[in-house]
Amino acid sequence: MRYLLIGNPNVGKSSVFNLMSKTYAHVGNYGGITVEKKQGIFIHGDLIDLPGTYSVSPTSEDEGIVTKSLLTDEYDGIINVIDSAHLKRNLHLTIQLLELGKPVVLVLNMIDELVNSGKRLDIVKLRTKLKSKAVSISARTKEGLDDLLNELKAVADNQGFKLYYGMAIEKAIDNLIALMDKNNNPTLNRWAALQILEGNKDILNYIEVSDKAKISLIISSCEETVINDKLGFSLKGAIFNYRREFINNLINDCLTTVSNKNYLKIKNHKLDRIVMHPFYGLLIFFAVMFSIYFFTFDLLGTILSDGIDIFISESFSPFIENILLFFGAKEEGILISLLLDGVIAGVGGILVFVPQIAILFLMLAVIESTGYMARVAIMLDTLLSKFGLNGKSIIPLVTGIGCNVPAIMATRTIADKKERLLTILIIPFMSCSARIPVYALMATLFFDKYKALVILSMYIIGALVALISAKLLSLSIFKNTANQFVLEIPPYRLPSGKNVYRQTKLMINDFIAKAGKFILLGTIVLWFLQYVGPGGVAKTQDTSFLAYLGNFFAPLFKPIGFGAWQASSSLIVGFLAKELIFSSMMVIYGGEALVSTAFTGLSAFSFMVFSLLYLPCLATVGTIHQETKSLRFTLSSLLFTFAVAYFVSFIVYQVGSIFI
Amino acid sequence: MKTIYDMNIGDTSVIKSMDGISRQVFHRFLDLGIMPCAKVKLLNKINFNQLFIIEIEDVEICIRQKDAKNIQIGG
Numbered sequence A: 001m002r003y004l005l006i007g008n009p010n011v012g013k014s015s016v017f018n019l020m021s022k023t024y025a026h027v028g029n030y031g032g033i034t035v036e037k038k039q040g041i042f043i044h045g046d047l048i049d050l051p052g053t054y055s056v057s058p059t060s061e062d063e064g065i066v067t068k069s070l071l072t073d074e075y076d077g078i079i080n081v082i083d084s085a086h087l088k089r090n091l092h093l094t095i096q097l098l099e100l101g102k103p104v105v106l107v108l109n110m111i112d113e114l115v116n117s118g119k120r121l122d123i124v125k126l127r128t129k130l131k132s133k134a135v136s137i138s139a140r141t142k143e144g145l146d147d148l149l150n151e152l153k154a155v156a157d158n159q160g161f162k163l164y165y166g167m168a169i170e171k172a173i174d175n176l177i178a179l180m181d182k183n184n185n186p187t188l189n190r191w192a193a194l195q196i197l198e199g200n201k202d203i204l205n206y207i208e209v210s211d212k213a214k215i216s217l218i219i220s221s222c223e224e225t226v227i228n229d230k231l232g233f234s235l236k237g238a239i240f241n242y243r244r245e246f247i248n249n250l251i252n253d254c255l256t257t258v259s260n261k262n263y264l265k266i267k268n269h270k271l272d273r274i275v276m277h278p279f280y281g282l283l284i285f286f287a288v289m290f291s292i293y294f295f296t297f298d299l300l301g302t303i304l305s306d307g308i309d310i311f312i313s314e315s316f317s318p319f320i321e322n323i324l325l326f327f328g329a330k331e332e333g334i335l336i337s338l339l340l341d342g343v344i345a346g347v348g349g350i351l352v353f354v355p356q357i358a359i360l361f362l363m364l365a366v367i368e369s370t371g372y373m374a375r376v377a378i379m380l381d382t383l384l385s386k387f388g389l390n391g392k393s394i395i396p397l398v399t400g401i402g403c404n405v406p407a408i409m410a411t412r413t414i415a416d417k418k419e420r421l422l423t424i425l426i427i428p429f430m431s432c433s434a435r436i437p438v439y440a441l442m443a444t445l446f447f448d449k450y451k452a453l454v455i456l457s458m459y460i461i462g463a464l465v466a467l468i469s470a471k472l473l474s475l476s477i478f479k480n481t482a483n484q485f486v487l488e489i490p491p492y493r494l495p496s497g498k499n500v501y502r503q504t505k506l507m508i509n510d511f512i513a514k515a516g517k518f519i520l521l522g523t524i525v526l527w528f529l530q531y532v533g534p535g536g537v538a539k540t541q542d543t544s545f546l547a548y549l550g551n552f553f554a555p556l557f558k559p560i561g562f563g564a565w566q567a568s569s570s571l572i573v574g575f576l577a578k579e580l581i582f583s584s585m586m587v588i589y590g591g592e593a594l595v596s597t598a599f600t601g602l603s604a605f606s607f608m609v610f611s612l613l614y615l616p617c618l619a620t621v622g623t624i625h626q627e628t629k630s631l632r633f634t635l636s637s638l639l640f641t642f643a644v645a646y647f648v649s650f651i652v653y654q655v656g657s658i659f660i
Numbered sequence B: 001m002k003t004i005y006d007m008n009i010g011d012t013s014v015i016k017s018m019d020g021i022s023r024q025v026f027h028r029f030l031d032l033g034i035m036p037c038a039k040v041k042l043l044n045k046i047n048f049n050q051l052f053i054i055e056i057e058d059v060e061i062c063i064r065q066k067d068a069k070n071i072q073i074g075g
């Protein structure tokens, strides 16, 4: 059995997914669109988790994926996760899914919240009215899980749920169906016709319609009738109204109020007044960001990282060396050099940072799941709109501190195209976790006393550069954004340990997988470029290929403080993955001590700034391309970040030189 | 005509019409439950009246001032 998991945002879909499935994986690339589509296995088959959506017809890119999956994926049934406490709104999507004619199982989640608010749901009645399987569960208390698994053993045929949309719309439906392939399933044709009337343009990519010109005629004449007859303010509005009437009747029949309780809410409102206060709210936001930072870098993370470092350099590396020597490898020979100086130094150097990164991801997952991020988006909307952005931009921007790749994917929730592209363009300036190694190195060597402060300054510089460029771009290339913002505020919830754990684990796995592939490959290529040169095995470092490459670019970097080939080579390699700037410096310079003689405090700072800003890593570039599907935009974004990085480092170095 | 913009915090009313809201935003609003005949309560105004937090059907939604001015209420 293979099921698609569909539901409104924030209904507990991920929780249900995590509850049911033992294993999970990112399904990264999907037919040209990178989708955050997760796949999991549960006892009766596969689960495919789709992004949350209010309706099948897309208003943002995130939602277009659902139409595509519904029509092109292979699946046996649909699991529709519903927030029982907000049935009125959730059921609009449910109706659209039922109309498709595929087997549907309704999962009425959050039943604990419904009961707590003093209501009772008659699930048997609901089942009959919707002619569909339905189970009430709570992903939090696990109540109802067995029932759900039981229902998923086998699919039941869709019983043919059909809603009557009134004369005018029904006529338009018939006219549209007449243009479709008669061999199609009639239910599918009716569904497609309704979707077209609702304004779902994506449908035409998947369903053959003979006379496209006629479609707009049918739509506009139907819309005219609808508006004249006052059935709605638009065609979609009228369809919506018919569904609403049905839903209201359904709820009257199935939902009963047992007692009136809403004390919980009042507490939330009081909290919200403070959290979204223009002054205190901002203070809280900075405090939260600062504590994340503090935990990650100062407290726990550093201790764990140091532990791993000591283990690798004092136990693991000598251990491998001894084994190799035992098996007859030559001391100072090529094999030992490749493994110890290349692979272990490179990959090991990155693994050291896994604890810090894990803590960072964990904390981001926690604040995300409490509902706090939505409040931040609201609080900052007015400010961000002055920069041509949108309150919703804050979520990708904060995610960018963890990793730029999911951050760029997270921009999908921004409905306006221009605002979305603008956000994508500035995300690479957010200092992602892969840049931590090089900061840590430079800050320890040159700014020991002010280490934390100097690293913090990188995050601040990154954020400032992001905002200033957004402002400049919004005044020039990205003029006239839709300037639209509407956001549902989820109730505060305690984060569930399991969800947070899963999400963090997924992120760390991604990170390590990347470290495994890109970084292993990178370190080997790097080692090779350094080991050989135009004249065979390089006798000294400066006759290697890497030195030639570095020397070629070095003059470019002289005005910003680091004209040595070693520095420019590290930056070239760092394009593969920013972690590699650190690893390659360790390899090229041959240890920390030698790095410390090659830079001054000022040039080290300039180097840090440049590493922060200069280019998004290869994985990020790939994501930008997949998300925008524009080579021109992707290349422009590379050029843009490089130019900005050069400019800022130039100012830092040249102005700094005057004072020092 | 009165709009959400004119409501006081804590007031409850019913949405009469949504004239002046663009089609795209209108459809977005429908998905969220902001629609004619819906009962609306103003919970808060924040960022110096730039944003309006309303409650509709037990869901809290944040809208911008410009949209609040375009949602007519009465009753």
Ligand SMILES: Nc1nc2c(ncn2[C@@H]2O[C@H](COP(=O)(O)OP(=O)(O)O)[C@@H](O)[C@H]2O)c(=O)[nH]1
Binding pocket: A007, A008, A009, A010, A011, A012, A013, A014, A015, A016, A052, A109, A110, A111, A112, A113, A137, A138, A139, A140, A141, A369, A370, A493, A494, A495, A496, A499
């Ligand atoms: N009380 C309660 N909370 C739940 C339930 N299911 C999920 N949640 C919480 O609702 C929030 C949103 O859940 P999530 O799975 O992230 O929703 P998604 O956005 O639909 O994937 C999280 O804080 C969950 O812990 C439930 O059945 N009862």
